[in-house]
Amino acid sequence: MIDPDDMSRLAQYSHRLAVMAGKTFIQEGEPANDFFIVTSGHVKIFALMPDGRRQITGFAQSGDFLGLASGATYGFSAEALGPLALCRFSRTGLNILKREFPDIEHRLMEEASRELVQAQKRMLLLGRKTARERLASFLLEQHHRSPTREIVINLPMSRTGIADYLGLTIETVSRTLNALQREKLIAITQVTQITLLNLPALETLARGG
Structure with missing residues (x-):
């Protein structure tokens, strides 16, 4: 998670979004041109199964990053569980963030790693427990x-x-x-x-x- 003080500074370099409850703002398979920080509210993260059903793979809340660990396309979809506020950053703007926040690269790597760790924990949760x-x-x-x-x-x-x-x-x-x-x-x-x-x-x- 990002500290509240850092969040307010980072917000200066982002586009703020207000998302209505039930609206999907990340679509699985679309180009991963942006990443997001949740500033308030909660998010449902899900993937589409081959038969069209949804499988919830996680939940996010204020301070969480979404999309950092994505490749060329998003590997998941994300939907607002209630009224949601986000900061959206373009991947092309990362160099500006790194210049303005010398420690941001380390923080971004930590957050990307956290996404992967959460995925591993979920595999254990479903497979063994x-x-x-x-x-x-x-x-x-x-x-x-x-x-x-x-x-x-x-x-x-x-x-x-x-x-x-x-x-x-x-x-x-x-x-x-x-x-x-x-x-x-x-x-x-x-x-x-x-x-x-x-x-x-x-x-x-x-x-x-």
């Missing part, structure tokens, strides 16, 4: 991405979106969340709000313990 381990990992991921590491996490995505991302059915997601609540690991205070009651136990579960 049980439904309980996937849900625990997902909740902890949302907790760690919170700037203040609050134990109360607000989920901008629907249960259907969570199920798609984790490779589960919505019934399995609901049943597993209810089981975690009965075990007093979490409390479901609202449909989109979950309180993490026992972080050590969730971390052990996420690791397969």
Whole structure:
């Protein structure tokens, strides 16, 4: 993530975009001429399967880069989960950024690497973990991405979106969340709000313990 102070400086060299909820602003397969920084709101990242279905591959929030690790074309699509604000940078403008921000090249490489690490983590999540381990990992991921590491996490995505991302059915997601609540690991205070009651136990579960 980019620090708020750096974000305001970087914004001077970008084109600001306001995106309505539900609108796709990156299309898989289109030329990757730009990259983006999310300045507020949340993003659903997805890929199209051969049969036309969507597979959610990640979520982004304020401070996240999108498109840095892309090749000549975007390997994913991105859609606003709610009202969204972005800074768009052209790839041809990178030299200006590097000149104005001497440390920006290192930061950009870090962000591109983070995109690849997230992809590797997702492969492990889907390939090796049980439904309980996937849900625990997902909740902890949302907790760690919170700037203040609050134990109360607000989920901008629907249960259907969570199920798609984790490779589960919505019934399995609901049943597993209810089981975690009965075990007093979490409390479901609202449909989109979950309180993490026992972080050590969730971390052990996420690791397969």
